Amino acid sequence: MTKRPVNLMDNPHADRVKRVAQLAGRSAVRNRRQQFLAEGPQSATEAIRVHLGLLELSNSTRQMWPVGETVAEVYFTRQLLVSQPALSALVHQLPSNVFIAETSNEVLQAMSDAVVHQDILVVVNIPPGNSPPPQQAALVAGMVRIQDPGNVGTIIRAADASGADYVFATPGTVDIYNPKTVRSTAGSLFHLPVYTRVDLESFVGSFQGQTWAADGYGNLVLDQTDSFLLNAPTAWLFGNEGQGLNEAELGLADQRVAVPLYGLAESLNVSTAATICLYSSAMAQRRHQPSAS
Structure with missing residues (x-):
């Protein structure tokens, strides 16, 4: 499979870096922008799989995480290609309307909330609305x-x-x-x-x-x-x-x-x-x- 082109980012002081990092702070920022961060291989993998429709989910879960509407941006280091080749392949399956960038370690660390970044960070769209929970459930x-x-x-x-x-x-x-x-x-x-x-x-x-x-x-x-x-x-x-x-x-x-x-x-x-x-x-x-x- 041909890999889609990605952007390159090496300036930890860039406006985009600061904007992403803000999502790790106060909930008011996340609520206003209706986005949050999913950091690390496991969370990133599941967010991307949901976006691509690769998970068998209940109808109520699928309504919350619609195919093609979950992931907004993906940032990763070159190390991800070596440590997580399957995840790297998933990243390159994302459509062109999802912003993807390979970053330096300094850039990803500046975005990350973790003490040490985990080579990938995904900006995820918060599900719209807040419908009441179903009345029937086991x-x-x-x-x-x-x-x-x-x-x-x-x-x-x-x-x-x-x-x-x-x-x-x-x-x-x-x-x-x-x-x-x-x-x-x-x-x-x-x-x-x-x-x-x-x-x-x-x-x-x-x-x-x-x-x-x-x-x-x-x-x-x-x-x-x-x-x-x-x-x-x-x-x-x-x-x-x-x-x-x-x-x-x-x-x-x-x-x-x-x-x-x-x-x-x-x-x-x-x-x-x-x-x-x-x-x-x-x-x-x-x-x-x-x-x-």
């Missing part, structure tokens, strides 16, 4: 006022791995397009819908399934929960790292569910607890699926 992860980008990214990744239908975030949750969040998803951000600024009370009122709150003081303990209950359509709520879910938020849930602690640890990190809860539901739901005849 498994949902709800992030309620979670502040750490790494935790948010890991929960999105765990939801993807466990086969959840979607993720939602309430107001007060860190920007899901924060560069640290995007890196933590390891590409999962492009695999399932993530709905933002969701009003929790409205969601619980419309969701056609049970709503369970992950709560260390819950009276229902996860490893003692009947698999019939775990098998039902479930939206899990995961709360703020320091405060957890407040009483009003807990009051919206059908059950308060505790993850058992078998050792001496006082508690679990919220993303670890979320992974356990999501997988407990996912495995129960799959055990109860009718076998193919």
Whole structure:
């Protein structure tokens, strides 16, 4: 396959470099320009694959990441050709309306949010609009006022791995397009819908399934929960790292569910607890699926 021509950039002080670097800063800039950064081979690969229509996605995910509308710009170093030849080949499949440039190390580092750049950076278009989450789903992860980008990214990744239908975030949750969040998803951000600024009370009122709150003081303990209950359509709520879910938020849930602690640890990190809860539901739901005849 003939490689498409690319631009060359070696001036770290160029206006374009500064403009891209701004996307790594405040969420207000990302919101105004409706773009964010996907850094590193894994996130870049999935963004490009979505753009090219190479992933089998659900209809709701495809609506969020339409073919040909995801990637706006791609920047990479020559080292990518050596270290990631498959990704380099994907880059050259992008159509001519996507700006592509090979950069010096200094240029990519000036754009990057990472301590050390990872040889590729993609400018991605934020999906337009903010439609409400679907009322029907088998498994949902709800992030309620979670502040750490790494935790948010890991929960999105765990939801993807466990086969959840979607993720939602309430107001007060860190920007899901924060560069640290995007890196933590390891590409999962492009695999399932993530709905933002969701009003929790409205969601619980419309969701056609049970709503369970992950709560260390819950009276229902996860490893003692009947698999019939775990098998039902479930939206899990995961709360703020320091405060957890407040009483009003807990009051919206059908059950308060505790993850058992078998050792001496006082508690679990919220993303670890979320992974356990999501997988407990996912495995129960799959055990109860009718076998193919």
